[in-house]
Amino acid sequence: MSVRTASPRQHLLLYGLLAVLAVVYIAPFLIDIATSFKTEAEAAESPVSLVPQTFTTAAYERLFLRSDFPLWFANSAVVTLLVTLGRVLFDSMAGYALARIPFRGRAVVFALVVAVMAVPNVVLLIPKFLVINQLGMFNSYSGLVIPLLADAAGIFIMKNFFESIPVSVEEQARIDGAGTFRLFWSVVLPMARPAVVTIVILSFQGSWNELNHFVVASNDQDLFTLTKGVAQLASGALSQGTQYPIKLAAAAVMTIPVAVVFFVFQKRIMNASAGAVKE
Amino acid sequence: MSRRTITRGRTRDGWLFISPAVAVLAVFLAFPVLMALWVSVSDWRGVGSPFAGDVSFVGLDNYRSILTGGTLAQRDFGTALRNNFYYVLLVVPLQTALALALAALVHAKALRGRGFFRTAFYFPSVTSAVAITVLWLFLFDTRGAVNEVLGWIGLAGPNWFQDPRGILHLGLSAVGVDGAPAAMSGGGFLGITWWDWAAGPSVAMFALILLAVFTTSGTFMLLFIAALNNIGEEIDEAGMIDGANAWQRFWHLTLPMLRPTLFTVLTLGLIGTWQVFDQIYTGTQGGPAKTTVTPAYLSYESAFADQQWGQGAAIAFILFAIIVVLTLVQRAALRSRP
Numbered sequence: 038m039s040v041r042t043a044s045p046r047q048h049l050l051l052y053g054l055l056a057v058l059a060v061v062y063i064a065p066f067l068i069d070i071a072t073s074f075k076t077e078a079e080a081a082e083s084p085v086s087l088v089p090q091t092f093t094t095a096a097y098e099r100l101f102l103r104s105d106f107p108l109w110f111a112n113s114a115v116v117t118l119l120v121t122l123g124r125v126l127f128d129s130m131a132g133y134a135l136a137r138i139p140f141r142g143r144a145v146v147f148a149l150v151v152a153v154m155a156v157p158n159v160v161l162l163i164p165k166f167l168v169i170n171q172l173g174m175f176n177s178y179s180g181l182v183i184p185l186l187a188d189a190a191g192i193f194i195m196k197n198f199f200e201s202i203p204v205s206v207e208e209q210a211r212i213d214g215a216g217t218f219r220l221f222w223s224v225v226l227p228m229a230r231p232a233v234v235t236i237v238i239l240s241f242q243g244s245w246n247e248l249n250h251f252v253v254a255s256n257d258q259d260l261f262t263l264t265k266g267v268a269q270l271a272s273g274a275l276s277q278g279t280q281y282p283i284k285l286a287a288a289a290v291m292t293i294p295v296a297v298v299f300f301v302f303q304k305r306i307m308n309a310s311a312g313a314v315k316e
Numbered sequence: 317m318s319r320r321t322i323t324r325g326r327t328r329d330g331w332l333f334i335s336p337a338v339a340v341l342a343v344f345l346a347f348p349v350l351m352a353l354w355v356s357v358s359d360w361r362g363v364g365s366p367f368a369g370d371v372s373f374v375g376l377d378n379y380r381s382i383l384t385g386g387t388l389a390q391r392d393f394g395t396a397l398r399n400n401f402y403y404v405l406l407v408v409p410l411q412t413a414l415a416l417a418l419a420a421l422v423h424a425k426a427l428r429g430r431g432f433f434r435t436a437f438y439f440p441s442v443t444s445a446v447a448i449t450v451l452w453l454f455l456f457d458t459r460g461a462v463n464e465v466l467g468w469i470g471l472a473g474p475n476w477f478q479d480p481r482g483i484l485h486l487g488l489s490a491v492g493v494d495g496a497p498a499a500m501s502g503g504g505f506l507g508i509t510w511w512d513w514a515a516g517p518s519v520a521m522f523a524l525i526l527l528a529v530f531t532t533s534g535t536f537m538l539l540f541i542a543a544l545n546n547i548g549e550e551i552d553e554a555g556m557i558d559g560a561n562a563w564q565r566f567w568h569l570t571l572p573m574l575r576p577t578l579f580t581v582l583t584l585g586l587i588g589t590w591q592v593f594d595q596i597y598t599g600t601q602g603g604p605a606k607t608t609v610t611p612a613y614l615s616y617e618s619a620f621a622d623q624q625w626g627q628g629a630a631i632a633f634i635l636f637a638i639i640v641v642l643t644l645v646q647r648a649a650l651r652s653r654p
Binding site: 051054055058059062063065066068069072080081083084085126127128130131133134135138139140141142143146149150152153156157158159160161162163164165166167168169171172183184186187189192217218221242245246248249252253263264267268270271272279281284285287288289291292295296299303306307 | 326327328329330331332333334336337338340341342343344345346347348349351352355365366418421422427429432433434435436437438439440442443444445446447448449450451453454455457459460461464465530534538587590591593594597598599601612615616619620625628629632633635636639
């Protein structure tokens with residue numbers, strides 16, 4: 038539908054349709070925030086209204102002062118930070134090796150990375166638990182973090198980026214006597230900033246929102262991440278009643294970090310996602 | 317330095333660079349799959365190592381018990397397959413059509429507020445499935461926002477997440493068919509009668525279907541926008557000169573050129589919808605009356621809750637096979653088209 042050639046009536050129709058759709062997509066989040074500031078009675082009484090009649094921060098007080106929510110938040114933050122750091126380093130090293138170092142065994146490694154990409158995540162629930170348990174990492178931070186430290190998709194993104202850099206850039210440094218690591222660290226990696234930012238965004242989003250790995254990697258309450266804690270909250274772990282204001286406050290708070298990253302890197306995320314789709 | 321030393325040095329560097337990532341992928345992804353394959357043909361019950369001496373090989377027993385014999389395990393697996401089948405059948409076309417429609421609406425450069433609309437449609441895709449599921453439980457509560465809005469236009473909404481009735485059965489009962497005809501109550505497949513196979517998704521599953529469409533349409537919209545941008549405007553203009561209207565141009569010119577993207581979206585949709593787990597773990601835990609149990613969730617539940625590790629692993633591999641087969645079928649269909 039081309040806007041340029043549309044008649045005024047078509048114009049009105051197009052914008053009207055878009056406005057209705059936008060309301061459908063945005064309203065749930067506005068209702069979420071509004072309800073988190075309502076009393077439980079009001080949340081049940083008027084579920085659609087966007088302005089609380091009795092404005093209360095009771096849900097947030099309960100969440101932050103009298104629940105494990107701060108602990109879950111801290112766990113998510115630690116895990117996300119470590120996973121993101123690990124992926125930037127490991128994915129870019131692996132991507133560089135696959136793109137630039139003609140070493141023996143490279144074809145086999147590449148085949149492994151491709152094969153791993155093809156295995157659906159959910160099929161790995163039991164397998165992951167088996168290995169984590171066998172290695173004695175069940176119920177530990179290492180079990181939450183280490184299995185996520187590298188990902189095949191990230192290695193691909195880095196490999197493609199390094200292949201797009203002209204070889205001549207490295208040749209000069211090599212002639213000057215730089216070893217492979219120095220070459221990688223001081224010459225190539227700084228040039229790969231756009232790709233690194235993409236990995237940072239994808240890892241941040243991925244590990245902050247990750248659920249099924251954390252479900253099978255631990256069952257210790259102290260190691261709950263936000264996703265696991267809030268999922269437990271959803272099934273009514275906080276005693277009787279529906280507790281909707283608290284649940285929705287939790288959902289809103291856990292969305293804030295990804296929302297901030299999204300709005301800061303909006304353009305890049307929209308473009309990166311057109312290539313690598315999150316499920 | 318001889319050539320050989322250089323090669324050796326590079327091989328050492330190469331492995332040095334790649335080994336951290338390879339170690340993680342091999343130890344936590346590749347090896348576990350082999351280990352689970354062993355568990356799926358063993359009688360391991362979750363205690364000790366699956367490789368210990370007291371664990372024995374049972375052949376295909378675990379697969380047999382979920383595929384044959386009329387046991388509870390078989391009925392559960394049949395139910396999970398049926399539930400997920402309807403989920404895929406509705407989510408994949410709906411999310412694809414909606415994503416395409418959204419992309420067609422917002423890709424025009426002259427559209428005012430283009431960025432705003434794109435952001436609005438894409439935002440649900442970046443938030444976590446857990447957060448959105450919590451929100452959905454509230455919106456689709458019996459006295460929730462959705463039912464209130466339906467009330468404005470005089471409709472009485474159902475008790476969404478508590479209602480196990482299949483929507484096809486509901487449709488049939490609206491035209492007076494309340495029970496199974498004789499031909500459908502007898503036979504069946506995987507321990508489920510044909511009548512139950514024909515139930516359609518339950519009302520509860522339907523709410524989850526809407527949830528999936530809400531969260532994924534924005535992601536796929538971006539793929540379609542990228543493809544539309546690549547097509548360029550010349551073709552559209554050529555169509556205009558030939559006197560084709562907007563709809564004709566879209567249907568006869570644009571859509572055929574979007575075919576590769578369309579197949580990508582359908583493939584990713586198929587792979588994703590057969591893996592639905594987070595929403596069920598967070599929201600319904602398979603209820604009501606097992607109508608939102610999916611193979612992925614059943615695999616998890618069999619292993620972790622019921623300690624039937626062999627069966628759980630077997631379900632995971634059958635699910636894997638389903639996804640692989642469907643993807644291959646789709647690839648073949650893509651290739652046979654002109």
